[in-house]
Amino acid sequence: MNKKIYFSSKDISNRMVARLTEYLRILKEENKTKKTLNSIDLAEKMNSTAAQVRKDLSTFGEFGTRGKGYSIAELIKIIESILGVDEENQLILVGCGKMGSMIASNTDVLGKNFKLVAVFDKDKEKIGKKIDYTDLEIKSIKELKTVVKETEITQAILAVNKEVAQKVTDILLENGIKAILNLTASRLEVPSEICVVDVDISAKLQELNFWRRHVYLKNLD
Amino acid sequence: MNKKIYFSSKDISNRMVARLTEYLRILKEENKTKKTLNSIDLAEKMNSTAAQVRKDLSTFGEFGTRGKGYSIAELIKIIESILGVDEENQLILVGCGKMGSMIASNTDVLGKNFKLVAVFDKDKEKIGKKIDYTDLEIKSIKELKTVVKETEITQAILAVNKEVAQKVTDILLENGIKAILNLTASRLEVPSEICVVDVDISAKLQELNFWRRHVYLKNLD
Numbered sequence: 001m002n003k004k005i006y007f008s009s010k011d012i013s014n015r016m017v018a019r020l021t022e023y024l025r026i027l028k029e030e031n032k033t034k035k036t037l038n039s040i041d042l043a044e045k046m047n048s049t050a051a052q053v054r055k056d057l058s059t060f061g062e063f064g065t066r067g068k069g070y071s072i073a074e075l076i077k078i079i080e081s082i083l084g085v086d087e088e089n090q091l092i093l094v095g096c097g098k099m100g101s102m103i104a105s106n107t108d109v110l111g112k113n114f115k116l117v118a119v120f121d122k123d124k125e126k127i128g129k130k131i132d133y134t135d136l137e138i139k140s141i142k143e144l145k146t147v148v149k150e151t152e153i154t155q156a157i158l159a160v161n162k163e164v165a166q167k168v169t170d171i172l173l174e175n176g177i178k179a180i181l182n183l184t185a186s187r188l189e190v191p192s193e194i195c196v197v198d199v200d201i202s203a204k205l206q207e208l209n210f211w212r213r214h215v216y217l218k219n220l221d
Numbered sequence: 222m223n224k225k226i227y228f229s230s231k232d233i234s235n236r237m238v239a240r241l242t243e244y245l246r247i248l249k250e251e252n253k254t255k256k257t258l259n260s261i262d263l264a265e266k267m268n269s270t271a272a273q274v275r276k277d278l279s280t281f282g283e284f285g286t287r288g289k290g291y292s293i294a295e296l297i298k299i300i301e302s303i304l305g306v307d308e309e310n311q312l313i314l315v316g317c318g319k320m321g322s323m324i325a326s327n328t329d330v331l332g333k334n335f336k337l338v339a340v341f342d343k344d345k346e347k348i349g350k351k352i353d354y355t356d357l358e359i360k361s362i363k364e365l366k367t368v369v370k371e372t373e374i375t376q377a378i379l380a381v382n383k384e385v386a387q388k389v390t391d392i393l394l395e396n397g398i399k400a401i402l403n404l405t406a407s408r409l410e411v412p413s414e415i416c417v418v419d420v421d422i423s424a425k426l427q428e429l430n431f432w433r434r435h436v437y438l439k440n441l442d
Contacts, residue, residue, distance in 0.1 A: 017428050018428060020431070021428060024427070085430060102319045102320060106320070109320070110422070114430075155433055185332070197425050199425050201324070201330050201404075202331055205332060205335055206241075207238050208401075208417075209305045210241070210303065210304045211238070211400065212305075212399060
């Protein structure tokens with residue numbers, strides 16, 4: 001890739017990063033049948049405007065050719081590079097209840113270039129058992145320190161009961177974890193240099209329920 | 222409740238509805254130990270400003286007493302009413318793979334006042350089997366029409382393989398479903414009067430991965 005990727009903090013918001021994941025998903029889908037895509041078509045898929053698409057993508061450099069649109073393959077490479085998913089990212093999972101086991105045994109959920117290398121639980125009945133369809137053996141949370149030190153992994157998925165979410169988070173941070181995908185319905189208190197992204201299915205269901213009941217509001221603007 | 226709840230379409234955005242779910246979560250947590258909460262403390266929990274909190278809550282009426290703050294119990298009732306989670310909301314689930322089974326057997330994931338009343342799959346090996354820890358028996362997708370008609374349910378959770386997500390969505394809409402919580406990594410094409418909320422764990426993991434790699438951007442503003 002000979003084009004420069006650059007961006008500054010002012011250009012990047014949480015919503016911008018979320019849009020990047022959506023661009024990537026769309027581009028991979030389009031890549032199955034097309035070689036180029038213009039900003040109008042990309043905007044339609046994004047439920048956005050061509051101006052917004054051009055603004056978003058210009059944040060990272062000069063891409064696309066006037067009249068021809070964006071090279072899909074090139075744009076995929078660029079966005080994968082920005083998101084850091086152009087290479088394998090290892091992570092650990094803590095909590096092998098229903099949610100945790102589902103994710104550990106179903107790595108499609110994580111997507112390309114994310115790899116679970118260790119799973120932990122505090123339940124003695126679970127420790128030592130294999131996760132179905134994988135080579136992962138459930139380890140005691142007491143082994144966390146050694147594993148994090150050996151593997152230098154800094155990213156974790158948290159799938160424990162919400163009642164212990166903060167306590168387990170504190171243990172993760174003490175042991176060198178810097179980024180947490182939080183699948184619990186609890187919000188985590190962490191220092192500002194720690195990254196947390198929440199996935200809360202029950203909150204999303206409440207949102208859906210609102211829109212279902214107030215669908216007349218949906219298309220008024 | 223003698224205070225009026227009102228709002229117009231101009232006041233309500235997707236982000237506003239998402240914030241309401243977050244207010245509700247915080248208020249329920251605070252309700253365990255307190256009776257009132259002022260906008261400053263609520264803002265701190267929301268990672269927001271007191272002005273934003275007052276603006277958000279004033280969208281729905283005149284709540285709170287100067288100097289005393291908001292009555293937590295009252296505000297919970299109001300927000301539950303707005304989100305429609307002050308009464309039971311029934312829904313169906315389509316797709317009993319790993320993700321679907323996890324949700325069906327672990328109804329805590331759905332939260333208060335959401336109840337799964339039927340689960341569907343197309344796999345003959347699964348049809349007729351019970352979901353663990355529940356009374357739910359997996360039905361054939363062919364029975365969808367009858368169930369939706371009998372129960373008048375309009376809300377569904379979609380947990381099928383992403384390759385068939387659109388096809389199954391079309392079947393859901395033909396049979397009267399109006400709102401879908403989409404747990405697949407596919408985006409659904411639906412008419413404008415249909416509500417869809419996506420929960421995409423792999424996209425959230427990509428976001429986390431970005432922030433982990435660019436943590437220096439996180440606190441510059």
